[in-house]
Amino acid sequence: MSATSADTPASWEVVLVKYGRTKISYPAELLADDGTRVTVRAPWAGEGARDFGFVRFERGDVFTEYYWRDRWYSVKEVRDSEGVLKGWYCDVTRPATVSGGELVVEDLDLDLWRSADGSTVLRLDEDEFAASGLATTDPEAATAAENALDELERLAREGDFEALLT
Template sequence: MSGSSAEGVEVVLVKADRTKIRYPAEVLADDGDRVSVRAPWAAPGVRDFGFVRFEPGDVFTEHYWRTRWYAVKEVRTGAGVLKGWYCDVTRPAVVRAGDVVVTDLDLDLWVSADRTVVLRLDEDEFAASGLAESDPVAARRAAAALDLLDHLARGTDPTDPFPPR
C-alpha cells in the first residue's frame, strides 16, 4: 500500500495482546511512513468523555506512522465541524495488505479544535499496565511520545501534526 488510493482497509486496534476494535476505513494516502485513513465513528452509541462526545455521524481522519509511537485522529461532526484531535500513544503501526494494525499503549492526548485545551489522558492506566516492568524501552518511548504530542499541540513546531492556530 503506497501512494494515494481510495482502497479500503481495516484498522485493528490491539490492547493488552487482544483486539479491542476493528473497523473499515478508506485509505486517503500512504507515503511509505504515514498512512492516512478516514472512517466513521466505529463504536456503538455515544461515548461522552466530558470534554468531547464521539457519536454516530462523526468522521475520523486518522494518521498512523510506521516509525512514530503515536497516532493522530482528527475528529469532525458529520457536518464537517472540527471537534479536535484525539491522539493515541501506540507502537509504530504495522501496515499490511488490507490491515492497519496499531498496538495501544494506554496514553492519550486530547487537543480541542481551537487548541486552547490540551489534556493528557490515562497516565494512571499506563502506570498500572506494567509496561515499565515488562518492556522498559517501550515504556520510555511511549512516555516520550506523549511528551512530544503535548509539546506539538501547545507550540508552533513545523513538524506539528495539528494545523496552525
C-alpha cells in the first residue's frame, strides 16, 4: 500500500507505549506503507530541547521514522531545521502495530545512536533494560530485544545501516 492510496489516511498518530502506558503520542505525515514497513515524518515532539550529550533534539528538528511490523526496532533519521542530518536514533521495540491511522510501538528501553558520519555508535539504556525485569517476565521478548540491539549495532558499524531505510 502506498501513502497515496485513497483508503490510507495522510496523517497518522504515532503512539509510543512504555510499561503499559502511553509515553508520548504525536501526529505524523504518512510517507509510505508497504505492508511491512511504515515510514512517517514528524517534527520533534518533545517539550523543549533535549540534550543527550551526544546529540541535541530541539524545536525545528524533523524526524523521518521507519517502523516495521516484523522487526523489533524502529529507526528515526534526525535532521535539523535546515535539513542537515544529525544522525539516527533507534528504539528497540516490539514490532509495530497499525490500526486505521494509528501506529503503536512498545518501547523496550534499549536504544542505539549513530551519528551522521557513522563515527559514533552508542548503545544506550542497557541499565534501564536490565532494571525493567523483562528478562524475567518475558524472556522471549528480552532475547528478541537484545538481538535487535546487536543487529542494529552491527549494521551501524559495518556500513549496511542506511540500506535499512531504502
